[in-house]
Amino acid sequence: MTEVKTVDVLIIGAGPAGLALANWFRNSSIKVLLVDKKPVPTRRGKAEGLKSTTNEIFNSYGIGPQIAAESWRLEEIAIWGQKKDGGSGIEREQLIQDKVEELGKVRETMLQQSRVEYHMQQNLLSHKNITIQYNTQPVEVKIDESSLHEDEAYPVEVRLVKTQVQSEAASNILANSTPDTANGDAEEVEERIRAKYIVGCDGAHSWLRKQLQVQLEGDLTDSVFGVVDMIPKSNFPDIRRVCYLRASTGTILLVPRSNKEVRLYVPVESGSSLSDPKDLTFDRIISAARKIISPYTLEVGSVSWWSAYRVGQRVGSHFSRHNEKAFLVGDAVHTHSPKAGQGMNTSIQDAYNLGWKLRFVLQPTKPQLDPKAARNLLATYESERRPVAQDLIAFDRGYLKLFAAPSSEFDTEFLRAMKFTTGLSIRYPPSCAVQLPRGVETAEQLGPSLLKADLVPGKRLPDFQAVYQADGITCWIHKRLQATGSFRVIVFAGDVATHRHLSENVQKLGKYLANPETGLGVLTAGGAAAPVEVLMVHSADREKVEPRDLPEVFRPWSDSEGYDYWRLLADAESVHEGHGRVYERLEIDTEKGRAVVLRPDGYIGAVLGVDDIDGLGEYFRGLGMLPS
Amino acid sequence: MTEVKTVDVLIIGAGPAGLALANWFRNSSIKVLLVDKKPVPTRRGKAEGLKSTTNEIFNSYGIGPQIAAESWRLEEIAIWGQKKDGGSGIEREQLIQDKVEELGKVRETMLQQSRVEYHMQQNLLSHKNITIQYNTQPVEVKIDESSLHEDEAYPVEVRLVKTQVQSEAASNILANSTPDTANGDAEEVEERIRAKYIVGCDGAHSWLRKQLQVQLEGDLTDSVFGVVDMIPKSNFPDIRRVCYLRASTGTILLVPRSNKEVRLYVPVESGSSLSDPKDLTFDRIISAARKIISPYTLEVGSVSWWSAYRVGQRVGSHFSRHNEKAFLVGDAVHTHSPKAGQGMNTSIQDAYNLGWKLRFVLQPTKPQLDPKAARNLLATYESERRPVAQDLIAFDRGYLKLFAAPSSEFDTEFLRAMKFTTGLSIRYPPSCAVQLPRGVETAEQLGPSLLKADLVPGKRLPDFQAVYQADGITCWIHKRLQATGSFRVIVFAGDVATHRHLSENVQKLGKYLANPETGLGVLTAGGAAAPVEVLMVHSADREKVEPRDLPEVFRPWSDSEGYDYWRLLADAESVHEGHGRVYERLEIDTEKGRAVVLRPDGYIGAVLGVDDIDGLGEYFRGLGMLPS
Ligand SMILES: Cc1cc2nc3c(=O)[nH]c(=O)nc-3n(C[C@H](O)[C@H](O)[C@H](O)COP(=O)(O)OP(=O)(O)OC[C@H]3O[C@@H](n4cnc5c(N)ncnc54)[C@H](O)[C@@H]3O)c2cc1C
Ligand SMILES: Cc1cc2nc3c(=O)[nH]c(=O)nc-3n(C[C@H](O)[C@H](O)[C@H](O)COP(=O)(O)OP(=O)(O)OC[C@H]3O[C@@H](n4cnc5c(N)ncnc54)[C@H](O)[C@@H]3O)c2cc1C
Structure with missing residues (x-):
C-alpha cells in the first residue's frame, strides 16, 4: 500500500x-x-x-x-432593438454608462x-x-x-x-x-x-x-448558448461597446475583448432545432448572429475560441x-x-x-x-x-427577461442590476461572525438589504479613500486590508482635535486595547501579526493631530522597525485625488464617531459606539477568541 | 587573433x-x-x-x-528652519504639496x-x-x-x-x-x-x-555628501515627509523610502574637517544629523546602504x-x-x-x-x-542657494523648481527635427522657454486625456505613443460635426495622407508599422461623429485584423475620469484646429494649420524622409 x-x-x-x-x-x-x-x-x-x-x-x-x-x-453599454418605424433591422435605443456612483470607483x-x-x-x-x-x-x-x-x-x-x-x-x-x-x-x-x-x-x-x-x-434550462471569441470585420458602429442586441430574429450579447476581438454570446431559445448544444456548430452560431445584426455586416477575421453549452440555473x-x-x-x-x-x-x-x-x-x-x-x-x-x-x-x-422586453424603468432596473452584480446588495445574516447592533433583535429590523453603500453588520465595508496622517498619501481602505487573517477594529474617532469627549473616548479605548493582560488587549498585542489589528480614521484637521499624543496602539513601536505609521488615517483632502469624504459617505457623525469590527474578509462584523468596550468584547467572545 | x-x-x-x-x-x-x-x-x-x-x-x-x-x-514637502523665537532647535516653516497643476497628473x-x-x-x-x-x-x-x-x-x-x-x-x-x-x-x-x-x-x-x-x-565642488538609507527611530513629526532641514548646525535633506526606511542626505560644507569623503564615516554622518534634527531624537534601527562622495557640477x-x-x-x-x-x-x-x-x-x-x-x-x-x-x-x-536662505518668494521659486526638474521648461532649438512656425524666424521670437504646458515646436507634447471615439475609454496620449520609431501627425480637427470647413479640411488632408503614391501618403501607408502614424482628436459631440464618414487613414482596415479603432479620439467627458479639456489646455481653437507633428520621442516637431499640407511635407523633407 x-x-x-x-x-x-x-x-x-x-x-x-x-x-x-x-x-x-x-x-x-x-x-x-x-x-x-x-x-x-x-x-x-x-x-x-x-x-x-x-x-x-x-x-x-x-x-x-x-x-x-x-x-x-x-465604459459604455449600448442597447439595440428592432427598428421602431417598422423597418427591418436594428437601431440603437440607449447608451448606458457602466458606473455606480456610490461605489466611488470603477465598477x-x-x-x-x-x-x-x-x-x-x-x-x-x-x-x-x-x-x-x-x-x-x-x-x-x-x-x-x-x-x-x-x-x-x-x-x-x-x-x-x-x-x-x-x-x-x-x-x-x-x-x-x-x-x-x-x-x-x-x-x-x-x-x-x-x-x-x-x-x-x-x-x-x-x-x-x-x-x-x-x-x-433548480432547472437545467432550455437555453443553449453559442459563444465565440473572434476578430470581427464589421461596420456595426458599436462594435467596441458592450451591446445587448434584440432583433426579431434573436438576441446577441456582444462584449469587446482585448486586442481587436469581440465575444458574442448567442442564445438559441427553446423550441429551436438547435436546442442540443452538440448540434450547434460554429457556422450556425455565426449565421444566426449575422441575421440579428443585419443590416450591419459581420465577417469573421479569425477565431481564437468558441463553445456551445446549455445553461443550468x-x-x-x-x-x-x-x-x-x-x-x-x-x-x-x-x-x-x-x-x-x-x-x-x-x-x-x-x-x-x-x-x-x-x-x-x-x-x-x-x-x-x-x-x-x-x-x-x-x-x-x-x-x-x-x-x-x-x-x-x-x-x-x-x-x-429584462433584456427580452425592457420596461419603461429600464434605466433604473439596469442600475439596480449593476449594483447587484457588483455584490453591493449582499448582506450576510446574523451569526457568531455578524453581530446585530444594540437594540436590534433580528436582521429584518434593519430593513431590506440596502443597495446603498453603508455601514451595516453583514455587509462589505464600503471602500473609501482617506489619507495617512504621517505622509498625506492616499489610502483606499480595501487595498490597505491585506488578507492576513487578522480581524480589524477601525475606530472612526471623529474630530478628536476639537471635541474633548472624543479624545477621551480614544484614550480610554486605547488603554484597553493596549493592555496585553486584559480583554481585547490580548488580541491586539503583537503589532502587525496580532489577531486583531487596530486602525483609526479621524476627521480632525490633520495639522492639529499629534500622533504621539494618541494611545500607542495606533502607532505601535517595534524595536527592529520603529513606528508603524500606517494605522492612523485622516478623512482629509489629498494632494492629487481630491477628498474622500469618508464620514459623509458612511454617514458617521464627526462629533460621535463609530467603531467598526471588520472580519478578515472585509465584511462588517459589528458596528459600535467608540466607547462601547463591552460590545467589542462581546463580538470576540462570540467567536470564541476571548473566554466567556 | x-x-x-x-x-x-x-x-x-x-x-x-x-x-x-x-x-x-x-x-x-x-x-x-x-x-x-x-x-x-x-x-x-x-x-x-x-x-x-x-x-x-x-x-x-x-x-x-x-x-x-x-x-x-x-505628496508633501516640509521646510524646517532654526526656531524664530531665538530658542535652540528647529521648527516647521512650511508645508508644500508636490504638485504642478498644469501637468494634469502626478509629478x-x-x-x-x-x-x-x-x-x-x-x-x-x-x-x-x-x-x-x-x-x-x-x-x-x-x-x-x-x-x-x-x-x-x-x-x-x-x-x-x-x-x-x-x-x-x-x-x-x-x-x-x-x-x-x-x-x-x-x-x-x-x-x-x-x-x-x-x-x-x-x-x-x-x-x-x-x-x-x-x-x-565646471567644478568639482567642495561639497561632500553623506548619504544613509536606514530605518530610523525618531520622534521627528515629519519623518514620512520629504524634509529640508536647515539648522544653524547644518542641513539635511530627508526623503522617506519604501517600507520604514528614510534616506538622509547630509552635506558637509567646505572648510569642514570632513571635506574629504574618505574621512566621512557612518558615525560622523549620523552624529552630524543628530545635531541638526535636535531637539528631536534620531536612533538608527538598521542601515541598508550608505555612502559619502564629493559633488561635481x-x-x-x-x-x-x-x-x-x-x-x-x-x-x-x-x-x-x-x-x-x-x-x-x-x-x-x-x-x-x-x-x-x-x-x-x-x-x-x-x-x-x-x-x-x-x-x-x-x-x-x-x-x-x-x-x-x-x-x-x-x-x-x-x-x-534657495535652501540655504529662502527668500520671500520661496513658494514661487520652489514651484518653478518643480516645473524645471519635471522637464517642463525644456525647449529644443530649431533644427532639421524642430521646425519653427510659419512667420517665425528664430527661436527667440517664440519668447522665453515657457514653463506653461503648451504647443510649441521643440517642447514635449503636453500630456492630455481624451477618449476613444469607438469605446469611450480614456487615453492619456503619452501612454498611447509607444516607442516604435514612428513619427506622428496628430490632427486636432476641431468640431468637425458643426463646421463644414473643418470636415472639408479633414477630407482634403485625409486624401493626401491616404494616397500611397504621393507626398506624405508614402510615409503613412502600411498601417501601424508606417514611418508616420496619423491620429485625430476632434472636439465634436461624439454621438454626431460617424467614423466611417472620415478618411480611411483615421480608421485603417487590415485584412487580418479588421479596423484599427484606436486612432480616433474625442475631447469629451469620460465615464470615470472627468473631461480632459484638451482644446482648452492646449489653447486650440475648436473652429480652426491644428496639426501637430510629433517626433518619435514625443517632442513637437512642427505645429501647423490643419490644411497646411505644404508645411507637413516641408517638415519631412527637412529630415530627408521625402525627396526634396
Ligand atoms: C464562455 C464562458 C464565459 C463566461 N463568462 C464569465 C464572465 O464574463 N464573468 C464571470 O464571472 N464568469 C464567467 N463564466 C463562468 C466562469 O468561467 C466560471 O463560473 C468559473 O470558471 C467557475 O470557477 P470554479 O473555480 O468554480 O470552476 P472551474 O473554473 O470550472 O474550475 C474547476 C477546476 O476543477 C478542475 N476539476 C474538475 N473536476 C476535477 C476532478 N474530478 N479532479 C480534479 N480537478 C477537477 C478543472 O480542471 C478546473 O480547473 C463564463 C463561463 C464560460 C464557459
Ligand atoms: C546616493 C545617490 C542618490 C541619487 N539620487 C538620485 C535621485 O533621487 N534621482 C535621480 O534622478 N538621480 C539620483 N542619483 C543619480 C543617479 O544615480 C545617476 O545619475 C544615474 O545612475 C546615472 O545613470 P547612468 O546610466 O548615466 O550612469 P550609472 O548609473 O553610473 O551607470 C553606469 C554603468 O556603466 C558601468 N560602467 C562604468 N564604467 C564602465 C566600463 N569601463 N566598462 C563597462 N561598464 C562600465 C557601470 O557598472 C554602471 O552600470 C543619485 C545618485 C546617488 C549616488
Whole structure:
C-alpha cells in the first residue's frame, strides 16, 4: 500500500475558486494540497469580467496591481432593438454608462480568466506550505464519521491518481468544447491523502459534489448558448461597446475583448432545432448572429475560441457536509447564464468567504479555540453564501427577461442590476461572525438589504479613500486590508482635535486595547501579526493631530522597525485625488464617531459606539477568541 | 587573433542610461551589444525619484504599468528652519504639496534605481537583436577616421575583456562605497567588436569620455555628501515627509523610502574637517544629523546602504565626437548634486533623445536615407541635450542657494523648481527635427522657454486625456505613443460635426495622407508599422461623429485584423475620469484646429494649420524622409 500523506486542507480543482481559496493560506503554517486534473493551468476562453469587489480581493492578496495593469475597461453599454418605424433591422435605443456612483470607483474591469488564474497561481509559488499538483484527480473519498468531533483528527481520506494527459489545444480551439466531453481518463499511479478538510472547487461537473450526495436544485434550462471569441470585420458602429442586441430574429450579447476581438454570446431559445448544444456548430452560431445584426455586416477575421453549452440555473442543496469537514465552492454549487458575468466573480467570492474561516480554525491560537466555536464559524459559510447563490439565480431569471422586453424603468432596473452584480446588495445574516447592533433583535429590523453603500453588520465595508496622517498619501481602505487573517477594529474617532469627549473616548479605548493582560488587549498585542489589528480614521484637521499624543496602539513601536505609521488615517483632502469624504459617505457623525469590527474578509462584523468596550468584547467572545 | 563581431550599436554601461537607450531598439533588426563591467545588475542604493516625464518614457516602452505598480508617492514637502523665537532647535516653516497643476497628473513617483533598471533590463530579454553582457569592459577603442563618411562602414573597433568578479555586497553595505574604489580589474579573455556607433553610458567616471578626450567643464565642488538609507527611530513629526532641514548646525535633506526606511542626505560644507569623503564615516554622518534634527531624537534601527562622495557640477565639452559616430550619455557628461533628484531622470531622457535618432538612421528605409541627413539628425543630440545639462547645473547652484536662505518668494521659486526638474521648461532649438512656425524666424521670437504646458515646436507634447471615439475609454496620449520609431501627425480637427470647413479640411488632408503614391501618403501607408502614424482628436459631440464618414487613414482596415479603432479620439467627458479639456489646455481653437507633428520621442516637431499640407511635407523633407 502507498504511504499516506497528511494535509490540513485538500482542495480539488485549481480554477478561480480553488486558487482563490489557496491564496488565503499564504504566510501561514497550514498545509494545503491543491489538485487539478488539467495538465496545465487554463490558457484561454471562459470568463472575463472582474467586479470591483473581486478586485478588492486581489488587492488583499497583493496581486491587485499586476491584475489592474493587465486589465482594461468597458465604459459604455449600448442597447439595440428592432427598428421602431417598422423597418427591418436594428437601431440603437440607449447608451448606458457602466458606473455606480456610490461605489466611488470603477465598477468592472476586464481580464481573461486564464490571466486571472495565472496571477493567483504565481502568488502561491513561494509559499512552501501550499502545493499545486496538476494532472491529478481524486477517485475515492472517505470521511470517517467517528472522528468528526475531534479537532486534531484527519477525518478525510482521499485516493488520488494521475490524469491521462490531454492536449488542451485539441479540445478548445475551433472544436465544440462542451464541458461534458473534457473528462480525462485516470492512470494507475496513486497517492493516499488524509486531510482535516476537503473542499470541492471542481466546477460545474463537480466530482466531490456527487460523492457528498449534494443535489443541484433548480432547472437545467432550455437555453443553449453559442459563444465565440473572434476578430470581427464589421461596420456595426458599436462594435467596441458592450451591446445587448434584440432583433426579431434573436438576441446577441456582444462584449469587446482585448486586442481587436469581440465575444458574442448567442442564445438559441427553446423550441429551436438547435436546442442540443452538440448540434450547434460554429457556422450556425455565426449565421444566426449575422441575421440579428443585419443590416450591419459581420465577417469573421479569425477565431481564437468558441463553445456551445446549455445553461443550468441551479444551486446545491448543501454547501458543506459531514459537520463542516467537506465544502463545495463556486460552480460546483451554482450555475447560471453567463450574461451578467457572475460565475468567476461569485466563485472567487465564495472561496474568499470560506478561506479565512478555515485559516481561523486551523491556525494555532492561544488559548486554543473550542471545537464548537470552530464549527459554528465554519457553518456560516453555507448560511452566508447559499443565499447569495439563490439570489443570483433569481436575479439571472429576471435579467434575462429584462433584456427580452425592457420596461419603461429600464434605466433604473439596469442600475439596480449593476449594483447587484457588483455584490453591493449582499448582506450576510446574523451569526457568531455578524453581530446585530444594540437594540436590534433580528436582521429584518434593519430593513431590506440596502443597495446603498453603508455601514451595516453583514455587509462589505464600503471602500473609501482617506489619507495617512504621517505622509498625506492616499489610502483606499480595501487595498490597505491585506488578507492576513487578522480581524480589524477601525475606530472612526471623529474630530478628536476639537471635541474633548472624543479624545477621551480614544484614550480610554486605547488603554484597553493596549493592555496585553486584559480583554481585547490580548488580541491586539503583537503589532502587525496580532489577531486583531487596530486602525483609526479621524476627521480632525490633520495639522492639529499629534500622533504621539494618541494611545500607542495606533502607532505601535517595534524595536527592529520603529513606528508603524500606517494605522492612523485622516478623512482629509489629498494632494492629487481630491477628498474622500469618508464620514459623509458612511454617514458617521464627526462629533460621535463609530467603531467598526471588520472580519478578515472585509465584511462588517459589528458596528459600535467608540466607547462601547463591552460590545467589542462581546463580538470576540462570540467567536470564541476571548473566554466567556 | 580573436574573431571580430560586428554590431550596429555598442553601448558601454547598463545603468539607467544604457538600458534606456537599448530599449529603443526593441522590435527592430538593429544589432545592439550592451556591456557592463558589473557582474550583475544593480541591487541597491542610488536614485529613487521618477519624474512624470520619465514615467512617460516607461509607458512608451510598455513597462509603465509594472513600474507604476511598484512605485509610491511622496505628496508633501516640509521646510524646517532654526526656531524664530531665538530658542535652540528647529521648527516647521512650511508645508508644500508636490504638485504642478498644469501637468494634469502626478509629478513624481518613487522607485529605487535597481527596480527601474530591472524592469528596463527585463524588457530587453525577449529581443534577440539586443545582447547584454555583464562582467565585460572595454580596454581599447579605435575609430577609423577614413571611413567616417561611409554610411555602411563599421568605423568603431573596440577590444573587450572580462571583468574580474567583485562581490557587490562587500563594497556596498556598511562600507564606504565612494565610486572611485569600485573599479574591477580586467582578466585575459577578450573579444573584438566592430560597430557603426559607440555610446558611452558608463557613468560619472566614464572610460569612453576619457578615450574621446572630452573634458568635463565646471567644478568639482567642495561639497561632500553623506548619504544613509536606514530605518530610523525618531520622534521627528515629519519623518514620512520629504524634509529640508536647515539648522544653524547644518542641513539635511530627508526623503522617506519604501517600507520604514528614510534616506538622509547630509552635506558637509567646505572648510569642514570632513571635506574629504574618505574621512566621512557612518558615525560622523549620523552624529552630524543628530545635531541638526535636535531637539528631536534620531536612533538608527538598521542601515541598508550608505555612502559619502564629493559633488561635481560639470558638463562635458562634447556630447558626440568623430562625426556623430561616438556619443556620451547620462552621468558620463554631467554631474551635479543629488538634491533635486535629476541624475537618473536626465540620464534616461538623454538616452531617449539619442535612441530614436540612431534607430532612425539605422533602420532600412525606402528611399535610402542620405548620409548627410542622417548626420544632421544625429548632431541634434548634442545641440538638444547639452543645453539641458548646462541649465541643470545652473539650476543646481540656485537650488542649493534657495535652501540655504529662502527668500520671500520661496513658494514661487520652489514651484518653478518643480516645473524645471519635471522637464517642463525644456525647449529644443530649431533644427532639421524642430521646425519653427510659419512667420517665425528664430527661436527667440517664440519668447522665453515657457514653463506653461503648451504647443510649441521643440517642447514635449503636453500630456492630455481624451477618449476613444469607438469605446469611450480614456487615453492619456503619452501612454498611447509607444516607442516604435514612428513619427506622428496628430490632427486636432476641431468640431468637425458643426463646421463644414473643418470636415472639408479633414477630407482634403485625409486624401493626401491616404494616397500611397504621393507626398506624405508614402510615409503613412502600411498601417501601424508606417514611418508616420496619423491620429485625430476632434472636439465634436461624439454621438454626431460617424467614423466611417472620415478618411480611411483615421480608421485603417487590415485584412487580418479588421479596423484599427484606436486612432480616433474625442475631447469629451469620460465615464470615470472627468473631461480632459484638451482644446482648452492646449489653447486650440475648436473652429480652426491644428496639426501637430510629433517626433518619435514625443517632442513637437512642427505645429501647423490643419490644411497646411505644404508645411507637413516641408517638415519631412527637412529630415530627408521625402525627396526634396
Ligand atoms: C464562455 C464562458 C464565459 C463566461 N463568462 C464569465 C464572465 O464574463 N464573468 C464571470 O464571472 N464568469 C464567467 N463564466 C463562468 C466562469 O468561467 C466560471 O463560473 C468559473 O470558471 C467557475 O470557477 P470554479 O473555480 O468554480 O470552476 P472551474 O473554473 O470550472 O474550475 C474547476 C477546476 O476543477 C478542475 N476539476 C474538475 N473536476 C476535477 C476532478 N474530478 N479532479 C480534479 N480537478 C477537477 C478543472 O480542471 C478546473 O480547473 C463564463 C463561463 C464560460 C464557459
Ligand atoms: C546616493 C545617490 C542618490 C541619487 N539620487 C538620485 C535621485 O533621487 N534621482 C535621480 O534622478 N538621480 C539620483 N542619483 C543619480 C543617479 O544615480 C545617476 O545619475 C544615474 O545612475 C546615472 O545613470 P547612468 O546610466 O548615466 O550612469 P550609472 O548609473 O553610473 O551607470 C553606469 C554603468 O556603466 C558601468 N560602467 C562604468 N564604467 C564602465 C566600463 N569601463 N566598462 C563597462 N561598464 C562600465 C557601470 O557598472 C554602471 O552600470 C543619485 C545618485 C546617488 C549616488
